[in-house]
Amino acid sequence: xxxxxxxxxxxxxxxxxxxxxxxxxxxxxxxxxxxxxxxxxxxxxxxxxxxxxxxxxxxxxxxxxxxxxxxxxxxxxxxxxxxxxxxxxxxxxxxxxxxxxxxxxxxxxxxxxxxxxxxxxxxxxxxxxxxxxxxxxxxxxxxxxxxxxxxxxxxxxxxxxxxxxxxxxxxxxxxxxxxxxxxxxxxxxxxxxxxxxxxxxxxxxxxxxxxxxxxxxxxxxxxxxxxxxxxxxxxxxxxxxxxxxxxxxxxxxxxxxxxxxxxxxxxxxxxxxxxxxxxxxxxxxxxxxxxxxxxxxxxxxxxxxxxxxxxxxxxxxxxxxxxxxxxxxxxxxxxxxxxxxxxxxxxxxxxxxxxxxxxxxxxxxxxxxxxxxxxxxxxxxxxxxxxxxxxxxxxxxxxxxxxxxxxxxxxxxxxxxxxxxxxxxxxxxxxxxxxxxxxxxxxxxxxxxxxxxxxxxxxxxxxxxxxxxxxxxxxxxxxxxxxxxxxxxxxxxxxxxxxxxxxxxxxxxxxxxxxxxxxxxxxxxxxxxxxxxxxxxxxxxxxxxxxxxxxxxxxxxxxxxxxxxxxxxxxxxxxxxxxxxxxxxxxxxxxxxxxxxxxxxxxxxxxxxxxxxxxxxxxxxxxxxxxxxxxxxxxxxxxxxxxxxxxxxxxxxxxxx
Amino acid sequence: xxxxxxxxxxxxxxxxxxxxxxxxxxxxxxxxxxxxxxxxxxxxxxxxxxxxxxxxxxxxxxxxxxxxxxxxxxxxxxxxxxxxxxxxxxxxxxxxxxxxxxxxxxxxxxxxxxxxxxxxxxxxxxxxxxxxxxxxxxxxxxxxxxxxxxxxxxxxxxxxxxxxxxxxxxxxxxxxxxxxxxxxxxxxxxxxxxxxxxxxxxxxxxxxxxxxxxxxxxxxxxxxxxxxxxxxxxxxxxxxxxxxxxxxxxxxxxxxxxxxxxxxxxxxxxxxxxxxxxxxxxxxxxxxxxxxxxxxxxxxxxxxxx
Numbered sequence: 001x002x003x004x005x006x007x008x009x010x011x012x013x014x015x016x017x018x019x020x021x022x023x024x025x026x027x028x029x030x031x032x033x034x035x036x037x038x039x040x041x042x043x044x045x046x047x048x049x050x051x052x053x054x055x056x057x058x059x060x061x062x063x064x065x066x067x068x069x070x071x072x073x074x075x076x077x078x079x080x081x082x083x084x085x086x087x088x089x090x091x092x093x094x095x096x097x098x099x100x101x102x103x104x105x106x107x108x109x110x111x112x113x114x115x116x117x118x119x120x121x122x123x124x125x126x127x128x129x130x131x132x133x134x135x136x137x138x139x140x141x142x143x144x145x146x147x148x149x150x151x152x153x154x155x156x157x158x159x160x161x162x163x164x165x166x167x168x169x170x171x172x173x174x175x176x177x178x179x180x181x182x183x184x185x186x187x188x189x190x191x192x193x194x195x196x197x198x199x200x201x202x203x204x205x206x207x208x209x210x211x212x213x214x215x216x217x218x219x220x221x222x223x224x225x226x227x228x229x230x231x232x233x234x235x236x237x238x239x240x241x242x243x244x245x246x247x248x249x250x251x252x253x254x255x256x257x258x259x260x261x262x263x264x265x266x267x268x269x270x271x272x273x274x275x276x277x278x279x280x281x282x283x284x285x286x287x288x289x290x291x292x293x294x295x296x297x298x299x300x301x302x303x304x305x306x307x308x309x310x311x312x313x314x315x316x317x318x319x320x321x322x323x324x325x326x327x328x329x330x331x332x333x334x335x336x337x338x339x340x341x342x343x344x345x346x347x348x349x350x351x352x353x354x355x356x357x358x359x360x361x362x363x364x365x366x367x368x369x370x371x372x373x374x375x376x377x378x379x380x381x382x383x384x385x386x387x388x389x390x391x392x393x394x395x396x397x398x399x400x401x402x403x404x405x406x407x408x409x410x411x412x413x414x415x416x417x418x419x420x421x422x423x424x425x426x427x428x429x430x431x432x433x434x435x436x437x438x439x440x441x442x443x444x445x446x447x448x449x450x451x452x453x454x455x456x457x458x459x460x461x462x463x464x465x466x467x468x469x470x471x472x473x474x475x476x477x478x479x480x481x482x483x484x485x486x487x488x489x490x491x492x493x494x495x496x497x498x499x500x501x502x503x504x505x506x507x508x509x510x511x512x513x514x515x516x517x518x519x520x521x522x523x524x525x526x527x528x529x530x531x532x533x534x535x536x537x538x539x540x541x542x543x544x545x546x547x548x549x550x551x552x553x554x555x556x557x558x559x560x561x562x563x564x565x566x567x568x569x570x571x572x573x574x575x576x577x578x579x580x581x582x583x584x585x586x587x588x589x590x591x592x593x594x595x596x597x598x599x600x601x602x603x604x605x606x607x608x609x610x611x612x613x614x615x616x617x618x619x620x621x622x623x624x625x626x627x628x629x630x631x632x633x634x635x636x637x638x639x640x641x642x643x644x645x646x647x648x649x650x651x652x653x654x655x656x657x
Numbered sequence: 658x659x660x661x662x663x664x665x666x667x668x669x670x671x672x673x674x675x676x677x678x679x680x681x682x683x684x685x686x687x688x689x690x691x692x693x694x695x696x697x698x699x700x701x702x703x704x705x706x707x708x709x710x711x712x713x714x715x716x717x718x719x720x721x722x723x724x725x726x727x728x729x730x731x732x733x734x735x736x737x738x739x740x741x742x743x744x745x746x747x748x749x750x751x752x753x754x755x756x757x758x759x760x761x762x763x764x765x766x767x768x769x770x771x772x773x774x775x776x777x778x779x780x781x782x783x784x785x786x787x788x789x790x791x792x793x794x795x796x797x798x799x800x801x802x803x804x805x806x807x808x809x810x811x812x813x814x815x816x817x818x819x820x821x822x823x824x825x826x827x828x829x830x831x832x833x834x835x836x837x838x839x840x841x842x843x844x845x846x847x848x849x850x851x852x853x854x855x856x857x858x859x860x861x862x863x864x865x866x867x868x869x870x871x872x873x874x875x876x877x878x879x880x881x882x883x884x885x886x887x888x889x890x891x892x893x894x895x896x897x898x899x900x901x902x903x904x905x906x907x908x909x910x911x912x913x914x915x916x917x918x919x920x921x922x923x924x925x926x927x928x929x930x931x932x933x934x935x936x937x938x939x940x941x942x943x944x945x946x947x948x949x950x951x952x953x954x955x956x957x958x959x960x961x962x963x
Contacts (some may be wrong), residue, residue, distance in 0.1 A: 013737055013763055015859040016783045016887045016900065017692045020866065023873040024894030029943040122878070150878055152871065153846065180871055228870070405947040465945065467800040523802060 021228055026332070027277035027324045034408040035368070037378035037398035038131060039461050039476040041516060041530075043124040045149075050526075050559045050569045052596040052613030052652070054162060054170060054191065056113050056124065056146065061573050062555050063126045064476075064514035064530035069580060069623045070110075072211035072643050073195020074243035077110045080128065080142045081480065081510055081534055081549060086580060088113065090418055090453075092131075092139035095146045096221075096235055098265050098283045101138060103314035103342040105349065107421040111259060111287075113144070115217055115239040117189045119160055119172050122149040128476060128514070130416035130457045133380045133396035136338070136362060140418040140455055148235075151176055151183040151223045157657055158187075164613075164650025167194035167212070182224040191215045195244065196643035197620070209643050210244040210254035229271040236264040245291065253305070257291035275326040279336075285316045295431060295441075302440060308431055312346025313355075314422075335365035344422045351428040358422065359387040376400040384417070388425055392417045392452050410461035420450035424486050424502040442497035444488060450502040454483040470520035477513040482506070509537045510549070524561030530554060548579030548586065567611075569596040585625045592645075593617040603655070611652040620644040680711040680730040680918045685718035685743060687736030696735050696761050696907040703911020709918045722746035725755050731917055733910065737762040741770055748773040756917060760910040761903075763859055765811045767926070779923050781910050784859065785886065785899050786928045787815070787822035789957060793899050793934065794854060794884065795826045796956045797948055804830045805852030805881075807844055809862030819858070830856075835863050845872060849879040857885045857895070869893060880944050891935040897948060898936075899957075901929035932957070 033040055041063045053059050057076035060066045070076040077088050087108035093100050100112025127135075127143040135143050154176040162170035174187035195211030219237035226232055239261045246254040263286075269279040290311035297306045322336030338361070345355035366380030381395040398412030427444040457480045464473035484504030491501050514532035521527070531554035555573035562568055574591040598611035623645050684700055686693040694715070701713040711730075718739035725732065732755050734740040740759040746752050754776035759767055764782040771778055794804060804823055808816060816832050823830035831852055833844040841863060848855060855876050857864055864872065873894040876883045885895035901909075909930050916923045934957070936948040 013761060013766075013783060015861060015864055016763070018866070018887075018889060020869050020889040020893040022893055023870045024877055024937075024940055026939050029939055032943050032945040034945060035942065150875075152842075152875060153878065155842065155846075180867070225870075470800055 022274050025271055025274050025277070026326045027271070027275060031368070033474075034402055034463055034465065035376055035400060037134075037380070037396065037400070037412060038410070039128045039459070039474055039514075041126040041128060041474070043126070045122055047526075047528075047557075047559070048118055048121060048124075050567060050596065050598075051557070051571065052569065052594065052611065052615075053118060054168075054193075055118065056116055056121075056144075057110070059124060060126065060144070062528060062530060062557060062571075063128065064516050064555075065128055065532035065534065065553075066126075067550060067553065067575060067578065070196075071580075071624055072209055072245065073193065073645075074211040074213040074245070075110055076114055078113065078144075081532075082141060082482075086110075089421070090138070090140040092135050092143045093146070094135075094143070096148050096233070096265060097267060097281060098235075098263060098285070099136075099138070099316075099318070100285075102287055103285075103316050103344050103422060104287060104289060104312050104346060105421065105423050107138060107418075109144075111241065111261075115215065115241065115261070116146055116148075117172060117187055117217060117219060119158060119174060119189070120148045120154075120185075120187055120219060120221075122147045122153075129459060129478065130414050130455050130480070131396070132394035132416035132418075133382050133414055134364070134366060136364075136382060137360070137384060137392070137394075137417050137419040137452065140416050140453065148219075148221060149185075151178065151185040151221050154185050155183060158655070160652065160654040162650050162652050165648040166197075166646060167192060168648065168650040169193070180225075182222065184220070184222040186218070186220050188218050189216070197646050198643055210246055211643070212242075212244045214242040216240045231269050233267045234265065236262075238262045246293065253294045255291055255293040257289065257310070259287065259289045261285065261287040277324045279320075279322045279324070281318075281320040281322075283316075283318045286313070287315075288313045297440070302433070306431060306434060306440065308348060310346075310348045312344060312349055314342065314344040316340065316342040330370040332368040333365070334368075336363070338362040338364070342422070349423055349429055350426055351430055356422045356426045357387075358389075358419075358425075360419070361385045374402050376402070378412075384419070386419055386452075389419060389450075389452055392419075406464060406466055408463040408465070410459070410463070413456070413458045416455045416457070418453040418455075420452065420486060420502065424450045427502070430497075439497065442495075442499045445491060445495075445497075445499035445501060447491055447501040447503075449504075450486055451484060451504050453485050453504065456481040456483070470522075472518045473515065475513065475515040479511045480509065482508050482510070506538075511535055511537075526557075526559040528555075528557040528559075548577075550576040550578035550589075552576040565600045567596075567598045567600065569594075569598075571595070580624055587622060587625065590621050590623065591618070592621060598652075606655050606657040608656075609652070609654040611654075612649065613652065614647070614649045616645055616647045618647070620646045680709055681726075681728045682711050682713045682731045682733060682914060682918070683721060683725065683729050684713065684715045684733045684735060685721040685739040686715060687718060687734075687738040689717070692903060693735045693739075693761070695903045696910065697733075699904050699907020700733055700735070700760070700911045700914060703908050704914055704918075707911070707915040707918070709915065711918065718742045722751060725752055727753070729755055731755070731914060732757045733914060734759045735761050737766040740766065744770040744773040747775050750775070752776065758910065758914055758917060760913075761906055763811075764926075765814070768814075779913060779917065779925050779927070781906060781913060781927045781929065783901070783906070784928065785901070785932060787818045788825060789928075789932070789961070790856065790884070790899055791819075791822045791826040791828055791830075792960055793897070793953060793957060794828060794856065796953055797897055798854060798882065798946070801853035802827070802829050803852040803854070804828050805848035805855045806830055806832050806858055807835050807841070807848060807855075807860075807863045808832055808858060809835045809860035811862065812858045812860035815858060819856075835860075837862075838868075841868060842871070842875075845875060849876060849881050852881065855881050855883045857883060857890065859886055877940070877944075882941075882944065882946065888933075888935050891937045894937065894940055896937055896940050896944070896946065897934065897953075899932060899934055901932045905929065905931040905933070 057078045060078040061068045068078045088110050089107040093109040102108045125145040131139040158174040160172040169192045172189040176185040192214050196209045198209040217239040222234045224232045241259040265283040267281045293308045294305040297304045318340040320338045324334045326332050340360045343355045343357035362384045364382040369377045378398045383393050385391045396414035402408045427446045430439040430442040459478040462475045485506035486502045487505045488500035489503045512534035516530035519527040534549045553575045557571045560568045571594040576589045579586045594615045596613040600609045684697045697715045704711045756777045759780040764784045767780045820830045833848045835844050882896040885898040887900050891898045934950045934954040936950050941948045
């Protein structure tokens with residue numbers, strides 16, 4: 001009794017006099033935007049909620065230089081500075097440090113990107129510009145780093161529902177629990193909509209495109225403190241995605257594609273001392289895709305529908321070790337080793353029943369040297385040995401000069417690479433007669449000549465951070481040289497089917513500038529503007545005009561708190577003439593407006609929000625291919641069908657307790 | 658009694674006469690720790706420099722509560738265990754009406770026990786005045802307005818003072834009450850969601866060795882600067898702290914003791930007059946802030962006309 005009393009009395013000034021453990025050691029701290037070797041756009045939780053977005057791709061419209069579309073409503077895609085890539089294969093997308101590209105086809109990131117529950121996201125960091133030196137191959141044009149919320153911050157229960165036009169029907173339920181040393185979260189969600197509507201040219205009518213989405217996912221995250229110096233983060237999940245494909249026009253029969261994937265990850269970090277941290281990570285991904293498509297056999301002289309199984313299975317495992325140290329106040333070092341194995345098995349894509357695989361081994365490092373209080377030099381690099389294509393390096397150097405706390409100037413150069421996917425290396429997809437097995441048609445027959453794509457990029461940037469005005473400005477002026485972009489070209493000598501293989505055929509250059517402005521003039525007002533102007537210069541020797549990036553694109557957003565716990569959002573973006581599929585499919589310029597009105601309220605102990613979101617207020621519009629049948633490519637294909645993004649409204653109810 | 662003994666008694670009596678001409682000060686320290694002794698020594702050194710010559714004796718408080726001779730003109734307690742112990746003894750009538758100067762203790766401890774004292778009492782508390790804290794926030798983060806404050810049972814009484822001080826500096830203080838450990842994390846989550854800054858106010862139920870790690874990590878994840886009240890907070894990962902050092906508290910205590918001995922008027926409850934500002938430059942930089950300890954301290958000193 002007397003002892004407890006003495007303890008209580010000692011505690012009184014212990015707060016002032018006692019020592020505390022070092023919690024935020026220098027090696028655990030993140031680089032500020034002013035110290036980052038490159039341009040970064042951060043989309044935070046508040047913006048995600050206020051945007052009314054239902055998936056990540058929609059949010060990337062706010063990022064300068066990004067174009068967002070989808071060949072149909074079930075396959076949203078986002079790409080940076082380059083359009084000849086419907087799969088986002090040249091972006092590195094991480095979710096909690098796990099790379100989410102598909103090993104099955106071209107390295108698609110679009111499925112991985114759409115299989116993240118927005119409610120779980122803390123923030124999305126978009127590193128604009130090549131960054132293989134820090135993030136490995138695939139960080140060819142940029143990096144999208146999605147950080148989910150720490151489970152310590154999501155204790156309690158959340159229920160969220162979207163319902164509205166175009167079959168929008170989403171539900172999320174999440175529960176978080178734990179104590180001071182370990183917290184966990186389980187979230188289950190379902191997302192569904194009917195995608196775009198279609199416009200047929202002859203006869204002109206509208207109906208639904210076969211592009212419904214049904215996505216179910218279950219995600220688990222745990223954060224544990226094993227000791228004052230040891231932290232463990234674990235995660236696991238499964239996604240089931242059913243998407244409609246095929247427009248129903250000749251040679252493009254409607255079918256349903258089903259993807260099932262599971263993942264697991266663990267990141268363990270140990271603080272060795274106040275200035276030294278080691279981290280060990282393991283991730284595992286397994287994806288199974290099944291889609292049975294019926295090709296019209298008359299195209300190859302067969303009076304029947306020919307079933308083509310486009311499915312397959314891929315697996316990827318990765319182990320990584322990294323060591324971060326701060327040997328001196330002015331120097332921070334990171335180095336590490338990565339081992340990754342990926343394999344893919346698909347009768348349709350490789351024409352063999354066995355799997356193909358490749359192993360990547362990497363060593364990477366970065367030195368962050370503060371030469372003087374105003375000068376910061378980042379020198380980094382990565383060497384990657386690939387079991388198929390050999391060894392490649394990706395160096396990067398960036399100098400940041402911060403003459404005052406309000407201004408940072410950056411100048412730097414980097415080389416990045418993209419390793420060919422297993423399909424680009426081994427792809428072989430003959431369409432065979434269902435009974436005899438004889439080849440009817442043959443698209444890709446890889447010659448094995450695919451080499452890594454390279455990009456050389458130089459940039460100058462300015463970050464203006466005017467805290468007292470609530471204004472921040474980020475400008476990036478860039479020059480990018482793409483060398484050896486992989487593209488299908490006829491095999492030589494030509495065979496009977498005119499098969500193609502992936503060759504490092506295209507080179508081009510891009511230059512331009514982009515900027516973003518964020519302004520909070522008052523508490524409760526948030527303005528956002530971003531713009532990119534990009535000029536592509538194709539290599540004259542190849543006369544390849546297919547890279548059609550929009551010359552000018554911009555987005556604007558106004559998020560406003562209103563009296564009485566109301567909130568309003570107005571968003572607009574504009575994309576100038578561009579083409580996702582070659583010169584002949586030139587898409588006219590378009591602008592889209594979205595709006596959202598919400599009210600936050602309390603129902604007893606339940607924090608609630610009711611919102612109405614209207615997308616594409618101005619009406620239906622085109623986002624992928626043009627409406628004129630003469631411009632959709634091959635008029636002989638008959639009845640061109642054009643997917644239209646339609647105006648749609650939906651309501652959201654969100655409750656947290 | 659031998660002549661020798663008589664001489665010895667005479668000598669002793671004359672010595673006592675001399676010493677009673679000099680004021681006798683007893684410093685009761687809470688325990689044998691470096692912090693308490695440092696302040697006690699600082700007070701002793703300060704008193705030695707004073708105009709009134711004093712006899713200073715540093716003793717454990719457990720010894721002082723046994724009884725205080727009448728020639729002791731002032732009792733100084735260093736730390737709250739010493740103060741609480743002496744307050745109990747005073748309530749039991751063991752200290753008479755000897756004036757008491759309490760130092761190095763939180764205001765809440767002082768206010769809870771002061772009524773037990775039978776004699777005149779003065780205190781120098783560890784708590785920084787709310788207006789100074791709010792002014793620091795305004796200087797350090799001129800663009801941020803909303804200040805989240807978690808208050809437990811000990812610090813609950815400070816709510817009005819903090820809110821008023823915030824308003825005076827053009828800030829908005831949002832107070833979240835925490836009654837038990839189960840309420841801490843929900844309250845912290847709300848505070849981090851609804852504010853730009855988190856001001857830590859001493860309260861063992863909210864901020865202690867067991868909670869500080871989670872508070873700092875959660876705040877850092879939400880990119881909210883934490884303002885602590887000791888240099889240890891800044892070392893641990895708070896962005897900024899306002900506090901008074903042990904020598905600063907010691908010399909202020911010595912000044913107050915000298916004034917008390919000279920019968921000069923002394924405020925019965927004093928905030929720390931001198932103070933220090935510490936910043937964790939790395940945490941600040943990581944969250945995009947640039948803070949200068951010296952510039953902030955000077956701004957605060959100018960504001961107070963120092």
